[in-house]
Amino acid sequence: MTSSTAQKILDVAQDLVRNRGYSAFSYADIAAQIGIRKASIHYHFASKEELALALVRRYRMTFLQALQSIEQAIADPPAQLQEFCALYRGGLIHQQMCLCGMLSAELVVLPQSVQSEVRDFFGEMTAWLQALLERGVASDRFQIRGSAADEAALLLATVQGAQLLARAAADSEAEFDRLMHRLFLALCPGG
Amino acid sequence: MTSSTAQKILDVAQDLVRNRGYSAFSYADIAAQIGIRKASIHYHFASKEELALALVRRYRMTFLQALQSIEQAIADPPAQLQEFCALYRGGLIHQQMCLCGMLSAELVVLPQSVQSEVRDFFGEMTAWLQALLERGVASDRFQIRGSAADEAALLLATVQGAQLLARAAADSEAEFDRLMHRLFLALCPGG
DNA sequence: GTCTATACGAGGATAGAC
DNA sequence: GTCTATCCTCGTATAGAC
Numbered sequence: 001m002t003s004s005t006a007q008k009i010l011d012v013a014q015d016l017v018r019n020r021g022y023s024a025f026s027y028a029d030i031a032a033q034i035g036i037r038k039a040s041i042h043y044h045f046a047s048k049e050e051l052a053l054a055l056v057r058r059y060r061m062t063f064l065q066a067l068q069s070i071e072q073a074i075a076d077p078p079a080q081l082q083e084f085c086a087l088y089r090g091g092l093i094h095q096q097m098c099l100c101g102m103l104s105a106e107l108v109v110l111p112q113s114v115q116s117e118v119r120d121f122f123g124e125m126t127a128w129l130q131a132l133l134e135r136g137v138a139s140d141r142f143q144i145r146g147s148a149a150d151e152a153a154l155l156l157a158t159v160q161g162a163q164l165l166a167r168a169a170a171d172s173e174a175e176f177d178r179l180m181h182r183l184f185l186a187l188c189p190g191g
Numbered sequence: 192m193t194s195s196t197a198q199k200i201l202d203v204a205q206d207l208v209r210n211r212g213y214s215a216f217s218y219a220d221i222a223a224q225i226g227i228r229k230a231s232i233h234y235h236f237a238s239k240e241e242l243a244l245a246l247v248r249r250y251r252m253t254f255l256q257a258l259q260s261i262e263q264a265i266a267d268p269p270a271q272l273q274e275f276c277a278l279y280r281g282g283l284i285h286q287q288m289c290l291c292g293m294l295s296a297e298l299v300v301l302p303q304s305v306q307s308e309v310r311d312f313f314g315e316m317t318a319w320l321q322a323l324l325e326r327g328v329a330s331d332r333f334q335i336r337g338s339a340a341d342e343a344a345l346l347l348a349t350v351q352g353a354q355l356l357a358r359a360a361a362d363s364e365a366e367f368d369r370l371m372h373r374l375f376l377a378l379c380p381g382g
Numbered sequence: 383g384t385c386t387a388t389a390c391g392a393g394g395a396t397a398g399a400c
Numbered sequence: 401g402t403c404t405a406t407c408c409t410c411g412t413a414t415a416g417a418c
Contacts (some may be wrong), residue, residue, distance in 0.1 A: 005401075022284045023214035024300045040402050042395065043331040095299055097391060104359045108286055109215045119359050150373040153356070154349065157370055161352020165344070168310050179348055182341040191354060196383075217411060231384050233413065 006044045008034045018096035022052060022106045022114075049111040057116040059099045061083065063087075066130050077136030084129070085180050088163050091171040101160045126152045141191045143149055158183055176188050197235045199225045199301045199335045204246055209287035213243060213297045213305075246309040250290045251315065255279075256304040258319050268327030269379050275320070276371050279354050283363040317343045349374055 016025035045051035129152035136142030162179040169175035196345035238244035319341035327333030353370040360366035
């Protein structure tokens with residue numbers, strides 16, 4: 001087996017949450033999609049809270065690895081930022097949001113443990129973006145006005161918001177591209 | 192009576208949806224808060240879809256009126272934009288998001304009729320912001336790089352995203368203020 | 383308009399057989 | 401590990417009395 005049942009559950013659950021949200025997905029949905037019974041899921045994840053927690057933890061790790069890959073594969077800061085945005089664009093194809101963007105909307109109905117995990121995700125994203133911006137400013141590839149920390153936070157907010165709004169647009173990906181194009185206009189002096 | 196039962200239902204439902212989301216609020220929640228029975232709500236709104244539809248319609252109208260008030264009470268475009276942002280900041284005090292920002296996250300689980308209404312809301316917001324930006328650019332109060340339409344869309348995405356992320360911050364309002372401060376830095380040449 | 387009572391399905395969760 | 405069977409709660413919604 002290349003993927004255990006637990007992995008399959010997480011995979012399906014992630015798609016469901018990113019698409020519908022935490023409140024609107026159920027064990028029955030997962031069971032139906034992977035061809036087992038609801039009760040079997042409880043063997044792997046005793047409660048919905050436990051499942052959600054594992055979900056966000058894995059998502060954080062996977063996302064951080066993706067960011068590391070970007071850093072290693074690409075040298076140019078603007079191109080790195082492009083790839084970052086591409087991660088967000090990718091979800092829209094399947095009508096999915098960033099897992100933590102979705103969960104942030106639902107934050108008040110989440111178990112405390114999951115809330116913390118979501119907060120940590122945003123902290124990591126902002127830190128990574130801040131470092132990226134600092135590299136880009138140092139090499140004269142980015143032009144920013146406030147602190148790199150503030151700029152990073154605003155950047156993340158903009159990308160998350162763009163994904164949220166693109167969802168409601170007739171052509172989600174085109175709308176997202178349009179927003180990102182405008183975002184880079186402000187950030188990159190050259191083009 | 193200054194407010195009918197139907198109005199009370201909408202008021203409470205709006206708070207609930209903006210706080211928890213569409214999937215996570217119920218007739219029971221509303222009934223408990225206004226002191227009637229679940230069944231009574233069905234007299235005013237036959238189904239959840241009908242209630243949600245009325246909710247978003249009313250929200251759109253109220254929001255548009257708020258925007259008109261801003262235009263009439265304030266002449267300066269940057270100050271108008273500040274007030275626009277203040278509307279979004281206001282929700283955070285009660286851990287509430289923009290109704291349509293929340294619903295956009297949940298878009299795929301909403302009845303089609305409600306989805307349309309959400310789309311229309313964003314269209315109206317963008318149009319208003321575009322006009323605002325054009326006034327500001329004409330009077331040299333704003334400095335933008337792309338088209339006013341693109342800038343307006345990005346602005347809305349940023350404000351919605353800022354609200355989404357501020358929710359997960361330790362001090363939501365402080366975080367929102369920080370993001371908005373940085374946003375104005377880019378937009379206003381003077382200060 | 384609001385109530386009680388109820389239908390009916392879906393939700394998360396558990397016990398125990400295999 | 402997965403199954404069947406079951407529990408209990410909550411969800412939307414309806415019928416009919418007041």
